[in-house]
Amino acid sequence: MATTEVEPRRSQYTWRDKLGHWDVKASPYLYIAPFFIVFGLTGLFPIIYTAVISFMDWDTIRNTGEYLGWDNFQFVLNDRQFWIALRNTFSIFLLSSVPQVIIATFIAAMLDHNLRARTFWRMGVLVPYVMMPVAVALIFSQLFADTYGLINHWLGFIGINPIQWHVDVIPSHLAIASMVNFRWIGYNALILLAAMQAIPRELYEAAAIDGAGKTRRFFSVTLPQIRPTAIFVIITSTIGGLQIFDEPRMFDTTGTGGADKQWLTITMYMYNTGWGQLNFGRAAAIAWLLFLIILAFGLLNFWLTRRLISSDTSGSK
Secondary structure (H helix, E strand, C coil): CCCCCCCCCHHHCCHHHHHHHHHHHHHHHHHHHHHHHHHHHHHHHHHHHHHHHCCEEEECCCCEEEECCCHHHHHHHCCHHHHHHHHHHHHHHHHHHHHHHHHHHHHHHHHCCCCCCHHHHHHHCCHHHHCCHHHHHHHHHHHCCCCCCHHHHHHHHCCCCCCCCCCCHHHHHHHHHHHHHHHHHHHHHHHHHHHHHCCCHHHHHHHHHCCCCHHHHHHHHHHHHCHHHHHHHHHHHHHHHHCCCHHHHCCCCCCCCCCCCCCCCHHHHHHHHHHHCCCHHHHHHHHHHHHHHHHHHHHHHHHHHHHHHHHHHHHHC
């Protein structure tokens, strides 16, 4: 005759059983709590505090302010320098982020092959990322100097007039974008390389058996498989590109964005307003406008991602 085990009643649980049950239920929240506590102190609180200051004429000495309503936002939106900074930010962002993702994907594909001294080459692409922005600015100042720059020196050999990198708008944006790409291409390449390494090799073998060449395998196997990682790289590059500060700040000795604000970015405009004019209310308003712009781009990326995923799902069906 089969016997059935009777489940012990709740009153029969010992304190060890109760402690183990509590540990299973509560320990995950305790493990992730430090991150949210630190984020609340260093991230969420400054965001809320900045939102409050953006509606005030803030006095940094007495740490008080007079409520102005939407006057700070109205002043910033009517300021010509804000729209110049917005134009420069989008221009530098497009000139840096788009080539950055394309070149990083190409480098990652090259590093995914069986190269000799693979570790050396893979670590070598990360060297520009660990360099200080000041060192990068010193290097590129020798390349993009108006009178004695190395690039203008090369252009003179082939009969092209020197380019005024610190005077014209587009050349200054190209110079700054090259600095950004120099620092971040290797970092993004390693992220994409990690995604390529996770692709099952059986997919490449099946594609090769079907007669697909290297180019065909790259576009039909590699790119679809790394699409989630590529989207992550695009989103982070977008956020970083819209917040660019170090490279344009150190592009010349003054750090003001040029005589005619040729390469003034939104973050530089915010810095000059806050620490140059000591008007932290307007600087906070600029920070929130930048936050809304980045949020809009984030939602746009999210919408495009959902469209790509839904199109892939419908295509597979």
